[in-house]
Amino acid sequence: xxxxxxxxxxAAVVVGLTLxxxxxxxxxxxxxxxxxxxxxxxxALRYAPVCTLAAIIAPDVLFHGADALDTSLFNPRLVGVFxxxxxxxxxxxxxxxxxxxxxxxxxxxxxx
Amino acid sequence: MSASGPGSxxxxxxxxxxxxxxxxxxxxPGSCAWGLVSGVAMVKGGLDVPWAIAMSxxxxxxxxxxxxxxxxxxxxxxxxxxxxxxxTNLRFVIYSAAMRPHFAHLALKxxxxxxxxxxxxxxxxxxxxxxENTLPAAHRDSWFAGMVSMNLVTWHVSALxxxxxxxxxxxxxxxxxxxxxxxxxxxxxxxxxRPAVVxxxxxxxxxxxAHGLPYKLGLFAGAIAGILAATLADRFQPRxxxxxxxA
Numbered sequence: 001x002x003x004x005x006x007x008x009x010x011a012a013v014v015v016g017l018t019l020x021x022x023x024x025x026x027x028x029x030x031x032x033x034x035x036x037x038x039x040x041x042x043x044a045l046r047y048a049p050v051c052t053l054a055a056i057i058a059p060d061v062l063f064h065g066a067d068a069l070d071t072s073l074f075n076p077r078l079v080g081v082f083x084x085x086x087x088x089x090x091x092x093x094x095x096x097x098x099x100x101x102x103x104x105x106x107x108x109x110x111x112x
Numbered sequence: 113m114s115a116s117g118p119g120s121x122x123x124x125x126x127x128x129x130x131x132x133x134x135x136x137x138x139x140x141p142g143s144c145a146w147g148l149v150s151g152v153a154m155v156k157g158g159l160d161v162p163w164a165i166a167m168s169x170x171x172x173x174x175x176x177x178x179x180x181x182x183x184x185x186x187x188x189x190x191x192x193x194x195x196x197x198x199x200t201n202l203r204f205v206i207y208s209a210a211m212r213p214h215f216a217h218l219a220l221k222x223x224x225x226x227x228x229x230x231x232x233x234x235x236x237x238x239x240x241x242x243x244e245n246t247l248p249a250a251h252r253d254s255w256f257a258g259m260v261s262m263n264l265v266t267w268h269v270s271a272l273x274x275x276x277x278x279x280x281x282x283x284x285x286x287x288x289x290x291x292x293x294x295x296x297x298x299x300x301x302x303x304x305x306r307p308a309v310v311x312x313x314x315x316x317x318x319x320x321x322a323h324g325l326p327y328k329l330g331l332f333a334g335a336i337a338g339i340l341a342a343t344l345a346d347r348f349q350p351r352x353x354x355x356x357x358x359a
Contacts, residue, residue, distance in 0.1 A: 005187055010163050013184055013193050017171045020197030021204075026227035028208040033216040037209075044343040045210040046243070049236040050308045051315040051338025052203050053299040055331045056232070058316035059323045060292045069320065077289060084293045085300060094138035094297050101293040105286065 074112045080105030128251035132258025135241065139233055142294025143263055144270045149288040150174040151274020152281050158185040161275060168271045172229065172264075176200040179327060199327040203335055207235045214242065218253055226253060229260045231267075236298050243302065307349055311342025 005013065028035070037045075061077045062069055073079075084101025088094065154164040154177065171177050179200040183193045208227055215223050238256050241247045248255050274281060303309050315338025322330035 005184060009190065010184075012190055013180070014163070014167050014170050016190065016194035017167065017173070017176060017180060017197040020176060020194060020201050021171055021173045022224075022228055024198065024201035024204040025208055025230050026224045027205045028212040029215060029223040029227040030220070031212065032218075032220065032223060035212065035216075040343065041209075042213075043346055044339050045206070047308060047311045047339050047342035047346070048206050048210040048335070049239045050299055050302050051311040051342060052206065052331075052335040053232070053236060053295050054312035054315040054338060055319035055334025057292060057295055057299070058319050058334075059330065062320060063323060076286075077292070080289060080293065081296055084296060088297055088300065094294075095141065097297050098141050098290055098293050101296075102290055105289055109286065 074108070076105050076108035076112060079108040079112070124248075125251045125254045128248045128254040129258035131248060132255035132260075133262045134258075135255070136234060136237055136259040136262050139237065139294045139298060140262065140266045142291040143231075143233060143266045145287045145290035146174055147267045147270030148274040148281060149283070149291075150178055151271040151276075152278045152283055153178060153274075154181060155275050155278035156283070157181045164275045165272065168275065169268065171197075172267075173197070173201055174267075174271075175328060196327055199329065199332075202332045203232075204230065206335060206339075210239060211235065214238075214247075214252055215256075222253065226256060226260065229264055231260075231263055232295065233298065234259045234263050236295075240298070240302055305349075307342040307345035310345040311338040314338045314341035 061081055062071060062075070071078075080101045083104030084097045087100040088097035091097070151164070151168065154167065155161060157178075159167070159181065167177055176197040180193050180196050183196055207230060211230070215226060218226075234256065237259060238247075238252075241255075299312075303312060315334040317334075318337040319330050319334025322333045324330070325333070
C-alpha cells in the first residue's frame with residue numbers, strides 16, 4: 001500500500017505531530033517555578049484528573065464506536081463497567097477487575 | 113528519613129524509581145491493549161509499516177496519531193494534520209499545569225523529559241498519589257520516571273506488535289475496552305468528595321453532548337466544564353478536615 005503523501009511530507013508530519021506532543025505536554029513545565037498561579041486556579045487544577053477522565057470514559061462507554069447514544073442496561077460496555085466496578089469494590093484487585101470487566105463485556109456482547 | 117551522603121541519596125532515588133514502576137504495574141494491561149489496537153489501526157488505516165513504526169516511536173500520543181490518520185491517508189495539507197495533533201493533545205496542557213508545582217524545582221531538561229513522556233494513565237496515577245499523600249517524601253520525579261518508563265516500554269512493545277502483526281490481531285474483540293476499564297479503576301476511587309463527583313458528572317455530560325465535535329474537542333470541553341463545576345462545588349463545600357488535608 002503506498003502512502004498518498006511523499007516521503008518528505010510524511011517526515012514533516014511525524015516531526016510536526018511530535019512537536020504537538022512536546023509543546024502541549026511540557027507547556028507549563030517549561031514555566032517552572034517562575035509562574036505563580038492564583039489559589040483558585042490551584043483548586044481548579046486539583047479536579048483536572050477526575051473531570052478529564054470522566055470526559056474520556058463517558059463517550060467511550062455510551063457511544064461505543066457507534067454514532068448513537070446507547071444508555072440501555074444491555075449496552076455491553078455499561079455491563080462491563082458495572083461488573084468491573086463491583087469487583088474492584090469487593091476485591092480491591094485492579095488486574096482482577098480488568099479481567100472481570102472484559103469477561104462481562106464479552107459475555108454481554110454474545111448473549112445480550 | 114533525611115539520610116545524608118551521596119550514596120544513600122542515590123539509593124533513595126532508585127527506591128523511588130522502583131516504587132513508581134510498581135505503582136503503574138496493575139494498570140498496564142490497559143496501556144498494552146491500547147498500544148496493540150492503535151498499532152493495528154494505523155496499518156489498517158492505510159499507513160505503510162515503516163512510517164507507522166516511525167510515527168509510533170516518535171509521537172508518543174495514541175489519540176493524536178489516530179485523529180491525524182484519516183487526514184494523512186487522504187493527503188490533507190500539512191498544517192491541517194499538525195493542527196489536528198495539537199487540538200487532540202490539548203488536555204495535556206491542563207495536565208502539565210496541574211503537575212507543574214511538583215517538578216518546578218527540577219532542571220529544565222529533566223522537566224521537559226518528564227513532560228514529554230507523560231500519558232493519561234501516568235498523570236492520573238501521580239495526581240492520585242499526591243492527593244492520597246502516598247508520594248515518596250523525596251524524589252517524586254524519580255517515582256514518576258519509574259511509572260513513565262514502565263508505561264513507555266509496554267506501550268512501544270505492544271504498538272510495534274500491533275503494527276507488525278496487524279493482519280493477525282482480531283479487531284472485533286473490543287480489546288481496547290481494557291484501556292477504558294483501567295481508566296475507570298484509576299479514577300473511581302477518587303470520587304470520594306462532593307466537588308469531584310459534581311465535576312465528573314458535569315464533565316461526562318458535556319463530553320456526551322459535545323461528542324459530535326471534531327478533533328476530540330468534546331473531550332476538552334467536558335474537561336473544562338467539569339473543572340469549573342468542581343471548583344464551584346468546592347467553594348460551597350463546608351470545610352471539613354478531609355478537604356483541608358487535600359488542600
